[in-house]
Amino acid sequence: MGRAPCCDKANVKKGPWSPEEDVKLKDYIDKYGTGGNWIALPQKIGLKRCGKSCRLRWLNYLRPNIKHGGFSEEEDSIILNLYISIGSRWSIIAAQLPGRTDNDIKNYWNTKLKKKLLGRQKQMNRQDSITNSNENIISNNKSPQNMSNSALERLQLHMQLQNIQSPFSSFYNNPILWPKLHPLLQSTITTPDQNSKLAFQEILHPLGVNVAHLNNHTKIAELNNGVSPIYSDHVEQALNPAHGFGFSQDLELDNHNMDLMNRGGSKELFQAGNEFELTNDSSWWSEDVELERKTMSLSSWGSTSVLDKTTEGRDILQDYAQMSYHRV
């Protein structure tokens, strides 16, 4: 037995909204608000529409300050970064773009931006027949056929992004691209004080981060003047006592990230991880990193990375969590 439908399907109008319907809905909400009950709203104003349909119409088209079309390069960049980072969580992506709706961004992504970016990659792939290590991730034992479209797409886009930003080296085996570790997190994993360590573990546990595995991370970090690849304002939020070791409720993205980490990473991220058959000891990348590290200037670790920005910082933590930390 399924759940009861939210409205009488036989007696509700479907399809495009008429201007009259729009006016009715907008006028009512302008005057009285939604009343916290979308299901009851259409009956109140005499609309033969499902409450969900009213909600969608209001959120996507009738509410004030909605923008349609004309996405800027900056918006493209934000969408791309967030998509690679968190996948198709359109509502979260939309929350970072004032005036944009999740539906609009989703449509824009599916119809334009994705094609634009993947198209560019195809072009680049043709020009550059030399396979880099990222491509090897796909071409070796982890064939695209074994991956979900979403995961493959995101990997492709991630590769694309790295190719654009650093044509000679890929992200995962190129520490120069890695942001710094947040100082508080760095102190967490380097402190000899066991009590402090335990306290930090309490904080990090809900994030899905196993501090024991951060120690592996510090092996690299210690060789590089204490700077390690992890940085995230997400972690900063988590470690900020002003937030009670939690996250501000109005920071939707951080809440989302928290949620993802609470679950040991997003469904998509770990799906991707599984598809790569990642091992808990992160061996697939650590060898590359180690090799790369040996060949690179140590001073480069302290340099400002092209990814050392807010959204990319989140990317790194999430990708890093996905690929190298145990699920708690």
Place this chain on the structure above:
DNA sequence: AAGGATATCAACCGCTCTTAC
């Protein structure tokens, strides 16, 4: 000019999450 192919995007569907009781 016709009509088939492709692109676009508003809207729907069904699921999960949240909240109130």
Place this chain on the structure above:
DNA sequence: GGTAAGAGCGGTTGATATCCT
């Protein structure tokens, strides 16, 4: 703690517009 109902979300559909041959 369990349950039901509403809210919210992401995937998908289908009507329409535009492009291409």
